[in-house]
Amino acid sequence: MTPVSLDLNADLGEGFGRWRLTDDEALLSVVTSANVACGFHAGDAPTMRRVCALAxxxxxxxxxxxxxxxxxxxxxxxxxxxAAELAAEVAYQIGALDVFARAAGSRVSYVKPHxxxxxxxxxxxxxxxxxxEGVRLAGGSLPVLGLPGSRFLGVADRAGLPAVPEAFADRAxxxxxxLVPRSQEGAVISDAHAVxxxxxxxxVSGEVRAVDGQPVAVRARSLCVHGDTPGAVRLAHRVRTALEAAEIRVEAFA
Structure with a gap:
């Protein structure tokens, strides 16, 4: 059964200092949700502030x-x-980003691990x-994005957090x-038509072909297109156009 709507997300703000990896401004004209790096794998205070303002x-x-x-x-x-250290570091990252989101007149609306x-x-x-625990410490009952069937979504659901299943258009x-580990050949799909x-x-079907050619169930409420892949902006536009042509409304998850 075709879903009424689907969220389209991308990883943004993945720069540091003078280095920028993602075309944040262009991608923000396509996606409905922005996963903003919070300084631990990428991103810094000026980058977070800039991306939050644009979003x-x-x-x-x-x-x-x-x-x-x-x-x-x-x-x-x-x-x-x-565990205690990880919980504190997750809360720290959410809190740091929320300062800039609120300064821009918005707020942190969900959490996605990287x-x-x-x-x-x-x-x-x-x-x-x-x-x-870190999400609850920083943001109460913020929704979390994760792989369908993962321990993470199960734990989140039992803790009262909205658990949002996510799929990846450009990953095997x-x-x-x-997901096929990035260390393995073919883990990232670069062919635009295939993506x-x-x-x-x-x-539409809630399925995708696995690396062995067999269909596997991937029922998701949000779809990720990576912002650090070559031609990411053009690819994101193509994905959104194709979804809308298939009569799927592209909008942020409720």
Whole structure:
């Protein structure tokens, strides 16, 4: 059954100092939700302030993209952080971003883990509980984005946080409906036609072809297009246009 609507999100603010990775202004004209880096894997105070102001101006929902403290590794290295420390660091990141969101007349509306933390939370119940504790400490009952069927969404749901299942248009899936690790060849799908086709397929049928060619269930309320891939802005436009052509309303999740 085709969903009535689908959120379109992208990772933004992934720069530091004079270095910028994502075309934030252009992507904010396409997406409905912005996952803003909070300084631990990328981003700094001026970047967070700038992206929040742009997002608020365009009516795009602001989300805190929390991460392990790993600037050198761009948050893509799994770390064994004690639960209490991880909870505090998640709350810290959300609080930092919320200052700039509120200064722009908006607020942090949801939380999405980044990189290695996102993938760790699929199976690690202890780390999932720590992130949920951090979210509750900083933002009460903020919604969280995660992989469908993950421990993270299960823990969040039991804790009373709205759990929003997410799919990825430009990432390969395993037969277990998890993301293929970036260390493996073919983990990121660069063919624009394939990305658009997969995005519409997931939205319409709730399925995607895994790396072994078999269909796997991926029922999601939000769809991610990565902002750091080559041609990201043009690709995001193509994905949104194709979704709307398939009579799917692109709007922020409720």
């Amino acid at each position: 608020a101006e365009r009516g795009v929902r602001i989300g805190a993209q929390v991460s392990y403290r790993d600037l050198a590794g761009f948050g893509r290295r799994s770390m064994d952080v004690p 990189g290695a933390l996102y993938n760790r939370l699929v199976h690690d119940e202890e780390q999932a509980a720590a992130v949920v 899936y395993t037969p277990q409906a998890t 658009v086709e997969r995005a519409v397929g997931m939205a």
